[in-house]
Amino acid sequence: MVSSSSSSSSPSSEVKIISECFVKPKIITEKSKEPYHLSPLEHFILSTHYIQKGLIFLKPSISESDNPKDFMETWLLKLKDSLAATLVYFYPLAGRLSTTEIQNPRSLSVFVDCNNSPGAGFIHAKSDLSVGDIVGSKYVPLVVQSFFDHHKAMNYDGHTMSLLSLKVTELVDGVFIGLSMNHSLGDGSSFWQFFNSLSEIFSSQEVTTSNNNNNLLCLKNPPIFREVSGPIYKLPLSEPGELISRYESPVLKERMFHFSSETVRSLKLKANQECGTTNISSLQSLTAFIWRCITRARKLPNDQETTCRLAADNRSRMDPPLPLSYFGVCISAANTVVRIGNLLENDFGWVALKLHQAVSEHTSEKISADMDEWLKCPFLLQLDRVFDPTIVHMGSSPRFNKYGCEFGMGKAVAVRSGYGGKYDGKVSAYPGREGDGSIDLEVCLLPEFMEALESDQEFMSLVSSSSS
Incomplete structure (x- = not known):
């Protein structure tokens, strides 16, 4: 289910990476073994940023007899297990982009390959900041960008980076769950459908330490994917590098x-x-x-x-x-x-x-x-x-149902976003x-x-x- 990973660079030294790995779906379905081809509109936005949205929570009260470290270890294990279960339904997010080059005339077609991918990213990080440091500032602090993986990544980078990465930053009195999703796979509606589905599965299942493939929750709102039929869309470009144009935001x-x-x-x-x-x-x-x-x-x-x-x-x-x-x-x-x-x-x-x-x-x-x-x-x-x-x-x-995601910690304090877009x-x-x-x-x-x-x-x- 998990393997080691590497994260893209962070804009702040105030966030320390504790661990990182990849998470694969609990079940490898027959559908996930097939290429998932991008639509024309999904090709159109290959040179834009990942969607980066996150939720900040207050840590639940823990009695004096409980160990806060034990709470986080159990909670992270359950979240990782929930991610593996959710990816069964959202299987393209566990893949990587791949490009097929077509001759006469030379063109490119981008698709998702779930067979040659280590899975989605999962990162645990820590910061000495508090919830108040984040939500109490007049302006959104720059450090919030460090709460997301794939900083400044473009969608085309999904050829070498995970298409989905979940970064959990443990604060002094809270937890920030930052989700980065390749925008060529889904829009804001799809993004929050995944986030809500992850929360639904988290709230409904017990922690497991092995791949229990027989106890998957039936989602209330499972995703419906496009059936790929007819000719595969081809982008009339001769070199993959033509797809990318890096964008640096001005100081805002x-x-x-x-x-x-x-x-x-x-x-x-x-x-x-x-x-x-x-x-x-x-x-x-x-x-x-x-x-x-x-x-x-x-x-x-x-x-x-x-x-x-x-x-x-x-x-x-x-x-x-x-x-x-x-x-x-x-x-x-x-x-x-x-x-x-x-x-x-x-x-x-x-x-x-x-x-x-x-x-x-x-x-x-x-x-x-x-x-x-x-x-x-x-x-x-x-x-x-x-x-x-x-x-x-x-x-x-x-x-979008942004405050419906609770992850066992009650209603989120606030929503924040990363660098992207x-x-x-x-x-x-x-x-x-x-x-x-x-x-x-x-x-x-x-x-x-x-x-x-x-x-x-x-x-x-x-x-x-x-x-x-």
Whole structure:
């Protein structure tokens, strides 16, 4: 089930690696012995970063007669065993990428090979930091990047790195579970489906010291994988090295801003009242608000254009729709482009309605047309192309069940992310810890823009002081 591994470099010496290994699925199914070929969209993002999201927990109270070391050893053994069981269902995550070169014309096709892989990564680390050091800071500390494996790795690196790596960092009074998943295998919906499935199996099984293949839990929401039929997609490139473009993020300030359920509801009500409709959603309203505030903080000319990108899950939009438990990359961006003068001078509701219209027009027909256009002249998404000084990108989703993962330690204190996929104007939406429609926004900006945003009275008046 396990074997030794090596981790990519960490950006901080405050985190010490205690042990690391690979974990294979408890059962090797017949399906996992076959190549799992990437779709065109999954090829498209080979040159972007791994998804890196994690949860921070307080350690449970331990009686004086119990040994904290024994608790962690037992807990880690159970987590490792749970990972082996979960990988039976999510078998591609235990593999490695492999590339087939095809001649006449020369092209490449990338697939997952589970036969020649040591498995998923599992790392135990320690830090002298406390939970308060992480969640109590005004800005997300740089050390959080050390709580994830595969720092700065690109998806194409999955040829030599694990496609999934779980890093557990033991804090003085807490535990951080950092998960790094190759983005070419799945999107945010798939990522959190795996995280929730791992928690479900952890909560339902006993610790085992051997491969007990007869006691696998039947998941409530098992993943549904794409059936590979028809011609395998081929990328018209002649050299594998053409796939990779390394991206170094500029120095950013990263801060969590909390919006209470009352604030979110009031923004939604205001947007709909100003437009005489009831169709504008909470996230569209909040996105309109943050788009205006960030654009105002940047102090760009009014005649310049600005773009807001909303990451859209395409599963329910396809015709016929895909099941919500479909595992893979099934997202694209709903874009709204306006002049900065129009963005700032028009009513708030006008901006929210523009976003709503872009989402409403993001139909199966448009998604298919965009893919057909890309197939005529394929290229790989490069993060340096994504970076633009006028863009605000809203990623992730407050609908993901991020606080449903408990791992025997109760509800997580907070969600944090790693280095991957961050640039000036990148915003990620998380559910607020208290639920009830509250939302946390993880905002990444250049330092001078963050300072201007924090000086914006309209923006800060809606931010709750209870941000975690």
